[in-house]
Amino acid sequence: MSEEIILSVQGISKTFGGLKALADVGFDITRGEVYGIIGPNGSGKTTLINCITGFIKPNSGRVLFKEKDITGWQPHKIAHIGISRTFQIMRPYYSLPAYKNLIVPLWSPRAKTTGGWRGGGKHGDRDTVAVDILEEIGFERDSRVPYKLASTLPTGYQKRLELARCMAMRPEIIFCDEVFSGLSMSEIAGMLPLIEKMKSEGITLIMIEHRLRELFRVADRVMALNFGEKIAEGESSVVIENKKVKEAYLGSEEV
Amino acid sequence: METMRKERIDRGVRVRASGLYAISSWREMLYLMGPPLALIIGVILLPVILELAPYWKRVINIMCVYALLALSFDFLANYVGLVCLGGAFFVGVGGYLSAIFNVYLHFPVYLSIPLATICGAFICTFLLMPCLPLRGVYFAIVTLMYPLLATRVIEALDILGGTNGITGLDSLPNEYVEHYAIILMTLFFLYAMRRFVNQDVGLVIRGVKDNDQAVKASGISVTKMKAFAVCIAAFMGCFGGAYMSHMYMWSGLSMFALDFSIIPMASVVIGGGGTLLGAIIGSFILVPLSEVLRNFGTFRIVIYCALLTGFIVFKSEGIMVYAMRKYHQFERWVKV
Ligand SMILES: Nc1ncnc2c1ncn2[C@@H]1O[C@H](COP(=O)(O)OP(=O)(O)O)[C@@H](O)[C@H]1O
Ligand SMILES: [Mg+2]
Numbered sequence: 001m002s003e004e005i006i007l008s009v010q011g012i013s014k015t016f017g018g019l020k021a022l023a024d025v026g027f028d029i030t031r032g033e034v035y036g037i038i039g040p041n042g043s044g045k046t047t048l049i050n051c052i053t054g055f056i057k058p059n060s061g062r063v064l065f066k067e068k069d070i071t072g073w074q075p076h077k078i079a080h081i082g083i084s085r086t087f088q089i090m091r092p093y094y095s096l097p098a099y100k101n102l103i104v105p106l107w108s109p110r111a112k113t114t115g116g117w118r119g120g121g122k123h124g125d126r127d128t129v130a131v132d133i134l135e136e137i138g139f140e141r142d143s144r145v146p147y148k149l150a151s152t153l154p155t156g157y158q159k160r161l162e163l164a165r166c167m168a169m170r171p172e173i174i175f176c177d178e179v180f181s182g183l184s185m186s187e188i189a190g191m192l193p194l195i196e197k198m199k200s201e202g203i204t205l206i207m208i209e210h211r212l213r214e215l216f217r218v219a220d221r222v223m224a225l226n227f228g229e230k231i232a233e234g235e236s237s238v239v240i241e242n243k244k245v246k247e248a249y250l251g252s253e254e255v
Numbered sequence: 256m257e258t259m260r261k262e263r264i265d266r267g268v269r270v271r272a273s274g275l276y277a278i279s280s281w282r283e284m285l286y287l288m289g290p291p292l293a294l295i296i297g298v299i300l301l302p303v304i305l306e307l308a309p310y311w312k313r314v315i316n317i318m319c320v321y322a323l324l325a326l327s328f329d330f331l332a333n334y335v336g337l338v339c340l341g342g343a344f345f346v347g348v349g350g351y352l353s354a355i356f357n358v359y360l361h362f363p364v365y366l367s368i369p370l371a372t373i374c375g376a377f378i379c380t381f382l383l384m385p386c387l388p389l390r391g392v393y394f395a396i397v398t399l400m401y402p403l404l405a406t407r408v409i410e411a412l413d414i415l416g417g418t419n420g421i422t423g424l425d426s427l428p429n430e431y432v433e434h435y436a437i438i439l440m441t442l443f444f445l446y447a448m449r450r451f452v453n454q455d456v457g458l459v460i461r462g463v464k465d466n467d468q469a470v471k472a473s474g475i476s477v478t479k480m481k482a483f484a485v486c487i488a489a490f491m492g493c494f495g496g497a498y499m500s501h502m503y504m505w506s507g508l509s510m511f512a513l514d515f516s517i518i519p520m521a522s523v524v525i526g527g528g529g530t531l532l533g534a535i536i537g538s539f540i541l542v543p544l545s546e547v548l549r550n551f552g553t554f555r556i557v558i559y560c561a562l563l564t565g566f567i568v569f570k571s572e573g574i575m576v577y578a579m580r581k582y583h584q585f586e587r588w589v590k591v
Contacts, residue, residue: 053472079474087472093465096458104462105473107455126455169473 003030004066006204007083007173012051012061014044014228021047022058022228029173034195034205036215036236039225040248045208046088048225049175053085054078065173080110084171086162088178088208092150098139099146101161102130105168114170130168137164137194156187163194173204180211188214212240224248258591263584290582294532295442302434311543312434316502318542319437320346320495324519325526325534326444327488333529334452335484336464338391340516341383341398345492346499347405347511349375353497354421354506364425368497375493380486387481402511409508420507427501437498441535444491448531451487460484518542525566527573536574 007029014022021044029035039045050056052063054075063071070078079085093101106116106126115122117133135141137160145153150161159179166174180188188211195218198205209215215222216236224232224239226248232239239245268286305312324342331339353371356362362370386397409415416422427433451457460480462470467477492515500506518541519534526537544562548555570577 055468055471074476075468075471076474076476079472085472087468091466091469093458093462093469095461095465100458101462103455103458104470104475107459108474110474165469165473 003032005029006031006066007052008062008064008067009048009052010062010064012048012058012063014047014051014056014058020228022051024061025225025228025230026061027223027230027233029204029206031172031204032199032202033220034199034207034218036219036222037206037208037225038210038212038215038222038239038245041210043225043248044228045225046177047228049085049177049206049208052078053083053175079169079171080108082110082114082169082172083175084166084169084173085175086159086166086177086179088181090155090158090162092153092158092161094149094151096150097147098150098153098157098161099127099130099134101150102133102164102168103127105165106130108169110169110171117167117170133164133168134161136197137161137167138190155182156184159183160191160194167198171203173206174198176205176207178208178210180209180214192218216240259588260591261586262589263580263586265584269583298438298442299435301438302431311546312430314543314546315434316437316498318539319441320499321515321518321522321538321542322441322535323444323491323495324515325522325538326441326448326531327491328519329523329526329528329531329534330448330452331484331488332523334457334461334464335481336390336467337387337481337485338395339398339485339488340395340520341379341401341489342492342519343402343511343513343515344398344405345375345379345489346496346515347402348379348489349493349496349498350500350506350510351415351421351496352378352493353500354424355415357424357501358421364427364501367425368494368501371497372490372494375497376486376490379489379493380482383485383489384478384482387478387485399516402513402516406508406511416507418508420505420510422505424501424504424506426504433502437495440494440498445531445535452531456483518545521563523573524563524571525573527575527577530573530575530579533573533575540574 005028009028010026012022012025025044025048027035037045037048047056051058051061054073054077057072061071062069065081065083070081092098093104103126105111106129110116112122116129118129131141131146134146139146139157139160145157150158153161159182163174163176163179180191183191192214195205207215207219219236221234222236222239223230224242224245226244231244231248232242268283301315302312305315324346327345328339328342331337349371352375353367356367356370357364382401383398386394389397410418427436452461459470459475460483463477463480470477470480496510500510519538522537522541523534524537525540526533526535545555545559548558551558
């Protein structure tokens with residue numbers, strides 16, 4: 001294959017007490033693709049992200065980023081080399097206005113080396129760059145929205161802010177943990193071009209989603225998890241027809 | 256039935272004085288600059304005014320030391336999210352270091368105080384490093400233990416003068432240097448901290464308080480940022496300690512007294528958390544108050560506690576927050 005494998009996850013297992021949250025999950029991601037991870041609630045999707053991004057240490061398994069073993073690294077080190085993530089439970093920096101939320105990633109050591117999104121981390125005024133990024137992600141520049149306290153923003157904007165926080169560092173990979181959930185159809189439609197845009201900028205996206213229909217419009221490949229096990233992988237049209245996936249979503253008919 | 260609701264509206268002058276327009280008239284300028292100028296001039300004139308009541312002149316110095324401690328408490332608690340009761344530890348380390356530099360190594364005052372401040376800040380940060388991952392009340396408890404531990408170590412090993420402490424420190428050249436060294440430093444730190452928390456680094460540190468996970472996910476080490484913040488706070492505390500040891504010409508176990516941890520916290524509660532200026536106002540009220548209450552003997556603790564409780568129950572927002580609201584907005588009752 002000519003395409004470069006940017007991230008390789010091999011045999012990740014994680015148990016919480018007696019609960020097996022992840023069992024031997026592995027997958028490879030090529031640079032620039034949009035990869036979807038689906039699965040019912042509690043199937044271990046968030047835990048998988050946490051294991052890859054260093055917020056949880058897996059019991060076994062390896063994570064290779066550009067052939068370098070990063071298993072067990074601290075979260076900020078993993079973020080520094082270019083693996084960014086959103087959080088399913090959004091918690092912006094409450095006490096700061098929306099645009100000031102982006103000062104944190106723009107100030108980070110990574111932004112200082114890569115320049116960050118639009119080069120704002122390296123030189124110049126971070127405030128202006130922050131507002132530029134927010135405008136790009138769908139905040140109206142001339143409105144008061146970018147200057148409002150982050151805690152007072154509606155859900156849709158908070159989700160966008162989460163994405164903006166990732167973008168600002170100019171990462172190579174972004175893990176999106178259910179960025180569509182809680183949004184209306186029209187809000188999601190508004191965000192899809194954004195995904196396309198990031199893809200065209202060369203960012204590899206891994207999207208965890210509950211909303212299959214919307215995900216399938218952007219994802220190149222999809223993996224399905226159920227009870228911590230990988231049950232299917234491949235093109236979305238194939239995965240959705242998979243018997244195990246149907247059972248996982250519709251409930252098992254065999255019992 | 257009619258219900259009434261209190262409505263708060265920004266004063267016209269506040270709106271007019273926001274942004275560049277402020278320089279368009281004296282009234283707006285006065286509105287913006289008046290209160291800070293009044294504070295600065297008032298504090299600077301204090302020693303002169305108090306020529307009339309010499310007993311109270313020493314209180315100014317103590318007041319400012321507590322103000323610095325309160326400032327560092329407010330910064331750590333409301334901007335970093337660390338409830339640090341290590342004020343006494345900062346003072347003790349600063350005080351003892353200054354005594355070592357001055358008495359044992361014969362450094363002059365103008366070297367021993369800055370050196371003790373800088374070295375103290377680093378030593379305190381280094382020693383508190385293992386506790387930085389702790390949160391909330393756990394961090395508070397551990398930092399409270401540090402000064403207790405230090406006194407026991409000094410007592411048990413009989414080092415650094417043991418229970419007698421180190422005597423014979425040089426005093427500051429004269430009374431006015433003594434007053435203005437601490438007054439100007441307090442004003443400087445207040446100004447510097449208010450600027451710092453709005454700088455980009457300051458915003459990152461505030462981010463740690465709001466959501467440390469997101470800071471980590473942005474590729475920034477949370478431990479490093481916390482250590483940096485503790486270093487700044489310890490810097491202020493150690494300066495206070497170093498200064499005080501020269502003021503008393505003595506450094507002893509009471510440098511680690513619990514007062515230095517507790518009164519700053521109370522000052523921040525009274526003054527209004529998160530305002531920085533409130534911390535200073537709080538200690539300018541509490542320290543003279545406890546001086547007045549000294550006449551009541553042990554009974555002063557009762558009065559003190561009653562006052563504090565009253566404040567927390569009836570005006571929990573603190574003086575500064577209340578005063579700012581009254582200054583910037585007026586209130587009226589409207590029908591709902
Ligand atoms: N920190 C944790 N401690 C204990 N159990 C956890 C923890 N995190 C997740 N789990 C459990 O692991 C399972 C997978 O959770 P999660 O990864 O959040 O699922 P998903 O994101 O797919 O909805 C759930 O049963 C959840 O209760
Ligand atoms: Mg989840």
